[in-house]
Amino acid sequence: MTVPTTAGPGGAGKPAALFELPPELAIDTDVARQVIGPFIRGQLRQAGFERAVVGLSGGIDSALVAYLVAEAIGAERLLCVLMPYRTSSPDSRADAEEVVRRLGATSEVVDISPMVDAFFPDGLEASPLRRGNFMARQRMAVLYDRSVTWAGLVVGTGNKTETLIGYTTLFGDSACAFNPIGDLYKSQVRQLAAAIGVPEAIIRKAPSADLWPGQTDEDEAGFTYPVLDRLLFWRVDKRRSDEEMAGLGFDPALVARVDRMIATSEFKRQVPPIAKLGPRTAGVDYLYPRRRPGSSRG
Amino acid sequence: MQTLTIALAQIAPRLGQLDENLARHHALIEEARGRGAGLVVFPELGLTGYLLQDLAAEVAMRLDDPRLAGLAAATADLSVIVSFVEESADHRLFIAAALLEDGRIRHVHRKLFLPTYGLFDERRFFAAGDLLRATPSRLGPGIGIAICEDFWHLTVPQLLALDGAQILVNVSSSPGRDLASTNEVGLGTATSWRTLMRTYAQLTTSVVVFCNRVGVDESISFWGGSEVIAPSGQPLFTAPMFEEGLFTVEVPIADLRRERLALPLLRDERPELQVRELSRIVAERAGLARDTTADDFAEPGLDVAPGDPVRAPIGFQPGARR
Numbered sequence: 040m041t042v043p044t045t046a047g048p049g050g051a052g053k054p055a056a057l058f059e060l061p062p063e064l065a066i067d068t069d070v071a072r073q074v075i076g077p078f079i080r081g082q083l084r085q086a087g088f089e090r091a092v093v094g095l096s097g098g099i100d101s102a103l104v105a106y107l108v109a110e111a112i113g114a115e116r117l118l119c120v121l122m123p124y125r126t127s128s129p130d131s132r133a134d135a136e137e138v139v140r141r142l143g144a145t146s147e148v149v150d151i152s153p154m155v156d157a158f159f160p161d162g163l164e165a166s167p168l169r170r171g172n173f174m175a176r177q178r179m180a181v182l183y184d185r186s187v188t189w190a191g192l193v194v195g196t197g198n199k200t201e202t203l204i205g206y207t208t209l210f211g212d213s214a215c216a217f218n219p220i221g222d223l224y225k226s227q228v229r230q231l232a233a234a235i236g237v238p239e240a241i242i243r244k245a246p247s248a249d250l251w252p253g254q255t256d257e258d259e260a261g262f263t264y265p266v267l268d269r270l271l272f273w274r275v276d277k278r279r280s281d282e283e284m285a286g287l288g289f290d291p292a293l294v295a296r297v298d299r300m301i302a303t304s305e306f307k308r309q310v311p312p313i314a315k316l317g318p319r320t321a322g323v324d325y326l327y328p329r330r331r332p333g334s335s336r337g
Numbered sequence: 338m339q340t341l342t343i344a345l346a347q348i349a350p351r352l353g354q355l356d357e358n359l360a361r362h363h364a365l366i367e368e369a370r371g372r373g374a375g376l377v378v379f380p381e382l383g384l385t386g387y388l389l390q391d392l393a394a395e396v397a398m399r400l401d402d403p404r405l406a407g408l409a410a411a412t413a414d415l416s417v418i419v420s421f422v423e424e425s426a427d428h429r430l431f432i433a434a435a436l437l438e439d440g441r442i443r444h445v446h447r448k449l450f451l452p453t454y455g456l457f458d459e460r461r462f463f464a465a466g467d468l469l470r471a472t473p474s475r476l477g478p479g480i481g482i483a484i485c486e487d488f489w490h491l492t493v494p495q496l497l498a499l500d501g502a503q504i505l506v507n508v509s510s511s512p513g514r515d516l517a518s519t520n521e522v523g524l525g526t527a528t529s530w531r532t533l534m535r536t537y538a539q540l541t542t543s544v545v546v547f548c549n550r551v552g553v554d555e556s557i558s559f560w561g562g563s564e565v566i567a568p569s570g571q572p573l574f575t576a577p578m579f580e581e582g583l584f585t586v587e588v589p590i591a592d593l594r595r596e597r598l599a600l601p602l603l604r605d606e607r608p609e610l611q612v613r614e615l616s617r618i619v620a621e622r623a624g625l626a627r628d629t630t631a632d633d634f635a636e637p638g639l640d641v642a643p644g645d646p647v648r649a650p651i652g653f654q655p656g657a658r659r
Contacts, residue, residue, distance in 0.1 A: 066516050067523025073579040074513060074558045077349075081553030085352070326390040328555060332353045 057242055058229045059265045064272060066227050068234035072110065075219045079111035082217040083192060085330045090116040090191030094182050094212075095138060095146070096249065097121075097131030100220065101196040102138045102241050103232040107219050108194055110235065114144040118189040122178045125152040127249050134241050141238065147185070151177045171250040175211025183214075192216035200225040200264060203271050204297065205304020206248075206256070213307065224268040262293065270297055339591050341476060344369035344377040345563040345584045347576050349552025352386030355396045359384060359404055362419060365583055366411050372585050375476055377417045380508050380550035380563075381448075381485050382432060384421040387510040388554035393462045397424035400435075400442060409437040416443075416476055418548075420484065420508050422463075423447065429464035434482050434508050436472060444472035446482040450490055456512060456557065459486075469493065471502035478503035478593060481543075485509040488533060498541035499608055503593050505537065509549040513560035513578075527562050527578065539570030542596045542603060544588055551579050568596035 083089060091108045095101045108117050119142075121135050139146040154177050159165045165173075182193045195215025197207055199222050207213040220228055225246065232242050245255040246264065257263050270289055273279045274297070279287065284294045310322055319325040346365045350358045362379060369377040381387070385396045398405055398421055408419060416438045423433035423445065432448040447466025451459035471481045481497025481504070488494065488507045497505055515525025522528060530547070538545040544567065551561040563576040565586045574586040597603060620626035624636075631640040 063517075063519075065518040067518045067520075070513075070523035070578070071516055074516070077551075077579060078553050078558055085553075327392060328352050328388055328390065330352075331392060 057233055057239060058226070059263075060226055060230055061265050061269045061272075064224055064226045064230075064268055066223075066230060068231050071223075071227075071231055072107070072235070075107050076111040079108055079194070079217075079219055083112065085328075086192060086216065087330075087334075088190065088192050090118070090189055091194050092118045092120060092182055092185050092189055092191045093194050093196065094178055095119045095121050095135040096196075097128075097134035097138075097241070098246060098249075099232050099237065099241050100198050100228060102134070102237045103228055103235065104194055104196045104220060105138055105142060105144065106232070106235045106237055109142045109144060114142045116191070117142070117144040118185060118191060119144050119146040120182060120185055121146060121148045122151050122181055123148070124155060124174055125150070126252060128247075128252065130244075131247075131249055134238070134244075137238055138241070141236075149181050151181065167250055171248065172208045172211060174250070175208035179211050179214045186216075194219065195221060197221055198225050198228050199223055200268055200271060201256075202308060203275060203304075204260075204267070204300040205307050206260070207304075207307060209307050224272065225264040226268045266293075267297070270294065271301075274298070275301070339589065341376060341588045341590050342372070342374045343546060343565055343586045343588055344372065344374035345546070345548045345565070345574075345576060345586065346377060346379045346383070347548065347551055347561050347563045347580070347582050347584060348380065348383060349550060349559075349581050350380075350383050350386045352388060352554050353392045353396060355385055355404070358386070359408070362408060363411055366408075366415070366417055368583055369585070370415055372583075374585055375416060376504075376546075377415065378506055378508060378546055378548040379417075379419045380548050381420045381434070381510040382422070383508070383550065384419060386554055387550070387559070388557060389422070390458075390462060393422050393430050394424075397422040397430050399424055399426075400445065405435070405442065409441050412437045413440055415439075416474055416480075418482060418506055418508060425464075430462065431466055432459070432463055432484055433466075434484055436474065436480060436482060438475050443474065444470070444480075444482065446470075446484065448484040448487060449493065450486040452486045452489075456514070457486075469496050469500075471497050471500035473501070474504075476504070478544075478590065481505045483507045485511060488537070494537040494541050494543075494545075495606075498543055498603055499606060502543060504544045504546060505541065506546045506548070507534075509547065510559055511549050512557040522562075522578065524560055524578070527560055530562070531564070531572075534564060534566050535570045535572070538566035538568055540602065542568045542593070542600055544568055544590075544593065551581055568593055 091112065093101060093105045093108060095105060105117060105119055119139050121132060123132050151174060155174055158173060159170060186193050193215050195218030197213055197218060198220055201207055202221055229242055245257060247255045273284060273287055285291055313320055313322060315323055348361065366377055400423065416436060418434055418436055420434040423431045434446045435442050436444040449466045449469060451463055451465050453460035471479045474480045479501040481502025483493050494505055511526055511530060513524050513526050517525060520528045534545045534547050547564045549561055549563050550559045552559055560578050561576055561580060562578045565573045565588060567573050573588060576582065576584050621628040
């Protein structure tokens with residue numbers, strides 16, 4: 040069993056820990072891997088697939104997912120797709136290539152610039168939000184095409200922090216066949232990434248959606264991941280009240296702001312509702328496992 | 338019988354694949370027999386998988402189903418506990434566990450407590466059982482069967498022990514959750530279950546057998562960790578978490594007698610006291626008797642009089658009663 044005493048391999052005498060890990064968010068990474076490995080194999084087997092596709096951005100979330108998939112089914116069954124845009128950071132590309140190299144997985148680079156620029160000929164006028172969402176959805180379209188050519192399922196890479204605050208693109212980066220890390224906060228992603236051997240440079244660097252040069256999640260949101268993760272953990276998982284959150288030292292204004300982000304993005308975490316008309320309606324009173332006896336695969 | 342060999346079939350059933358799971362049961366029963374087992378235990382819904390939802394009706398079996406008869410036929414000189422969806426004559430669906438012995442169905446337990454909270458939604462799809470009975474067995478000591486959530490209610494292990502069970506068997510599909518390094522084994526669920534089983538074994542001075550499945554249904558991973566606990570509360574065996582396997586455990590049955598003589602908790606139990614006090618509580622809750630622990634002027638079945646603030650600890654006010 041692996042229980043962290045320090046965040047990362049630094050330890051006593053080494054000044055810079057790899058990352059900050061709030062103690063209440065510490066997980067047993069061995070148990071996490073024991074759950075996630077069979078989860079990945081189970082999802083693939085249930086769907087009748089043996090291979091997987093992961094979009095590698097160069098960031099920690101997709102790097103961790105690539106490592107977890109490689110550990111679960113072998114790197115030879117993993118296709119990593121790198122999908123840079125012309126303004127994407129070269130460092131991201133290098134980091135993603137390092138993951139591919141270390142894992143020994145198959146990889147492919149698909150430049151999405153022509154697709155995006157063809158749609159936004161007036162590139163400078165479209166807002167960063169529109170452009171960012173469009174890029175995320177182009178990457179989704181590429182991954183689902185490769186899902187066919189590689190005969191593998193698309194594995195999601197969104198973490199619990201960004202899912203809860205809605206820092207995702209609907210039908211973009213959130214689109215996947217299954218997600219092995221969606222119940223892990225960013226701090227826990229870092230902990231698991233360190234345990235499984237994701238390159239330190241990737242764990243260390245500031246998280247970024249890489250939609251424009253120099254962008255970082257934390258600058259854009261105005262708070263750090265350890266603070267946000269702790270806030271979400273106590274608020275969502277542990278159901279703490281306003282008064283109790285204040286007692287834990289959280290700024291009430293920040294709690295209110297995060298509450299709003301969670302509430303506003305509720306729709307992104309749910310299947311779209313279908314107007315109820317007939318006797319049995321998918322998702323309402325027609326409820327089956329995703330794969331079941333009688334399906335053509337399996 | 339001085340030693341009983343119990344085989345724990347910590348399997349990962351295929352969701353909805355009854356025929357495949359049935360074949361696996363037959364194979365494991367034979368393997369367990371070959372390893373000298375006297376009792377073979379399969380997990381909750383081992384024949385069907387857990388997260389069935391509307392599939393439950395499609396994999397349900399009546400007790401006269403030839404597939405169950407086929408399993409029972411494989412139990413000559415053997416005791417086997419299997420779990421499946423049972424459809425009653427009036428077409429209710431139950432989560433059931435059956436004791437199969439010497440070629441026939443000896444006993445059926447229908448899950449009493451159906452969790453419908455958090456990640457659970459059992460009451461939507463299943464009916465709750467109404468009967469709790471210990472069953473005699475070819476093994477000698479009486480057997481008490483419970484299914485998963487049944488063991489989160491204190492009365493179940495106690496009633497089974499009072500009814501003559503000396504081996505309490507809980508078959509489970511317990512989903513792993515509350516991953517945290519602060520827990521004993523890294524998983525909150527596992528820590529809670531271990532506490533419960535040791536406590537029940539000690540308080541009922543019984544052998545406690547816990548068979549929990551592994552594998553994945555949709556989002557949920559089942560954590561395994563099947564166990565056998567001695568009547569002293571000491572674990573005799575703990576299976577690994579998350580790994581499939583058929584684990585055999587030698588259980589010194591003579592320890593039951595020694596423990597019950599040394600620690601005669603069941604002898605000293607006061608079931609008539611419980612009946613009396615429970616009858617009172619039931620009557621008070623129904624408003625059929627004055628609630629001795631409620632406020633004056635509280636309505637029947639309520640502890641607190643509406644709009645009337647509590648001035649002193651409930652039930653201990655001196656002075657006039659209604």
